[in-house]
Amino acid sequence: MPQISVVLPVYNVEKYLKQCLDSLINQTFDDFEVICVNDGSTDSSLNILEEYASKDDRFRIISQQNKGLSGARNTGMNYIKGNYLLFLDSDDWIEENALELLYNQVSNLDSEMIIFPYRYYNQETGKYNENDFTKLNMFDSSIDNKNFNYKNIPEIVFRIPHESIKLYKVETLKKLAVKFPEGLNYEDAYFFYKIFFKLNKVSIIRTPIYNYRIRSDSICTTGSEKSFDIFKILTSIENFLKEDKIYDELKDEFILFIVINLKFVYLRLNESFRNQYLREIKENYEFFALNQINKDHLATWHFDDRVFYNAIDVSNNGVEFELNYKKGYYEFLANHYEGVINHLQQQNQVLTQENDSLKEQLANTSIKNKFKKIVKL
Incomplete structure (x- = not known):
């Protein structure tokens, strides 16, 4: 054996x-x-x-x-x-x-x-x-x-x-x-x-x-129609979590798992299926408890997962979803990099002030400066 x-x-x-x-x-x-x-x-x-x-x-x-x-x-x-x-x-x-x-x-x-x-x-x-x-x-x-x-x-x-x-x-x-x-x-x-x-x-x-x-x-x-199998798989997993009476203790993490997998499939999905895909998400919205997301837990999600979820929440068809998803994604990046730029500008100002201060100290302690003081005496 x-x-x-x-x-x-x-x-x-x-x-x-x-x-x-x-x-x-x-x-x-x-x-x-x-x-x-x-x-x-x-x-x-x-x-x-x-x-x-x-x-x-x-x-x-x-x-x-x-x-x-x-x-x-x-x-x-x-x-x-x-x-x-x-x-x-x-x-x-x-x-x-x-x-x-x-x-x-x-x-x-x-x-x-x-x-x-x-x-x-x-x-x-x-x-x-x-x-x-x-x-x-x-x-x-x-x-x-x-x-x-x-x-x-x-x-x-x-x-x-x-x-x-x-x-x-x-x-x-x-x-x-x-x-x-x-x-x-x-x-x-x-x-x-x-x-x-x-x-x-x-x-x-x-x-x-x-x-x-x-x-x-x-x-x-490949983003074919078989991509819709994700709904059956996620439903099966949710069902046996509930059967084993462990759903409640894992609910927050499982909802994030659902969103991540829905996003994974969407990003590979042929455009011709996107309207249908969003409709199916909406049909399963309450079953997957997407209307019960813990806001504190949501704040810990990766920004792309939050943007994807928020786009689902406000969209009624595939076209709207695509626009809302891109809009949310770019708005987040714009705000993020604006904050980064402001932070870098502040750091640059601090460094400039420190550099000017250092120059002044060096000037006051230089031999040339000491010589000028002696001449004046």
């Missing part, structure tokens, strides 16, 4: 698949299996999988008609034999010591989930990018090298990356019987939070071990 099972959904990724598979073959930890779910690929992806499986019996191939990412992951989970599970997207890749670091951590702490940092890789520019979010800087050092649960970090539970690139304890997953919602985008958020709030032993590592490829044709970068 392998220690770690890697579930690898594969659909038409012939350009990137070998890099992904090579990153697995080159792991410094070798007690793992890879469940490759060929999700109806029509390119040469299956041929590539067969090539690798013929050389390494840790790779197993399951072929099925196309069910999408969620369907492929769910299928893969039916075949795993390991004690721990890692999901890996087939256009991404992991560092060579990734599985070793994860296994060492889980061996020491017996965690039910391990959250780890990752890096974005821009396919078009060839550049890597990290930020406070991907580096897990929302966690302070007090939770390092120990297990925690959501009660220990209530103020940041909805700021944690919810992509399913985590290590999961298989025994726990089987008890919870959680599956990805098939046919929906943004399935990662549902899967993560459905599990996360049930766990008592979560830990993190600080080393970035996962490389997340950003490409123009991926789901997260």
